[in-house]
Amino acid sequence: MSGPADIPPIFDLPSLEERQEPDYTTCPFCTMQMAPNLPVCPHCHSRNPAVREFRELLVEPERFPAVKAFFRRNWQAVALGAAIALAFLVAAIVYYGWAGHRLVVVGNPSFHMKVDYKIEDGMLILDGTIRNLGEDVPDLSLKSIRVTATFELEGGRKRIESVFPRSRDRGEGSLLRGETGTFRFTVPEKEVEEATLSSEVIDLTCGQPSQRCENPPVARTRKKSR
Numbered sequence: 001m002s003g004p005a006d007i008p009p010i011f012d013l014p015s016l017e018e019r020q021e022p023d024y025t026t027c028p029f030c031t032m033q034m035a036p037n038l039p040v041c042p043h044c045h046s047r048n049p050a051v052r053e054f055r056e057l058l059v060e061p062e063r064f065p066a067v068k069a070f071f072r073r074n075w076q077a078v079a080l081g082a083a084i085a086l087a088f089l090v091a092a093i094v095y096y097g098w099a100g101h102r103l104v105v106v107g108n109p110s111f112h113m114k115v116d117y118k119i120e121d122g123m124l125i126l127d128g129t130i131r132n133l134g135e136d137v138p139d140l141s142l143k144s145i146r147v148t149a150t151f152e153l154e155g156g157r158k159r160i161e162s163v164f165p166r167s168r169d170r171g172e173g174s175l176l177r178g179e180t181g182t183f184r185f186t187v188p189e190k191e192v193e194e195a196t197l198s199s200e201v202i203d204l205t206c207g208q209p210s211q212r213c214e215n216p217p218v219a220r221t222r223k224k225s226r
Contacts, residue, residue, distance in 0.1 A: 025050070106198040110134030113147070113199055124189040129182050130165045130199055132175040142204045144173030149185045152194035161185055 025036040030044035039048050071078060103126075105113055115128040130147060137143050144164055151159040164173035165181030175181050185195075200209050 102194040104194070104196040106196065108199050110201070111145070111199040113197065115197060119189050122189055124185075124187050124192055124195075126185040126195065126197075127182070128165075128184070128197070129180055130175075131180045132177055134177065135201070136176045137174050137201060138176065139171050139174045141174075143201055144204055145175055145181070145199065146173065146202050147183050147197060147199050150196045150198075151187055151192050152196075153191045154193065159187065159191075161187075 023035070024033045026032070027034050027041040027044060027046065028049065029046040030041060032041070032043040034041050034043070034048070036050065040046070041048060103115065103117065105115060110133055112131040112133055113128060115126055118125050118127070126149065128147070130145070132145070137145055146162050146164055148160065148162045151161070153159055163183045163185065165175065165183040166172045167175055167179050167181040170176075170179070170181075202209055
């Protein structure tokens, strides 16, 4: 019979003893010893690749998932709509661009002026309204309200036109305080590069603004001696 000495040894069996973790490790950058649970080496201040933060293990959530899903399903319709809108915008800028950026209304505290534009049959039409916020300008007076338009034309030329706004109940150039009148300018659209509109009260005796109009001299006669 075989005895205990004849039994072969058994290898690769798991140990029942508690495994001891090493209390140090070697930094892969400076090869100095450090605690294995330190995130940064205390010697060279390099990050320990064996220690990872919990946040790095999380999957970043997708932002705006509903919007992204909508664009993934309808990207062709969105692209077509954007192309149509862009084409319309370019056409509008080419057709109306000069008036949208080069129509200037000179401010006047006595009048509030609004101007709309349109193009018909190659003619630029400026329709405007003006509200009197200053002194009364009645029909029977030596004063009148005037709106002047200065058009910058091709080749550096200028064209100056003046109109007298008219209300429903009064004549041209006459507006009481708080009343609103209308006016219109019509010029060839191809020639105009810029338009500037201004408003003022003129004295009809000299055709100039009231503050620049000199009073006419008073005629004096001598008495005849007897």
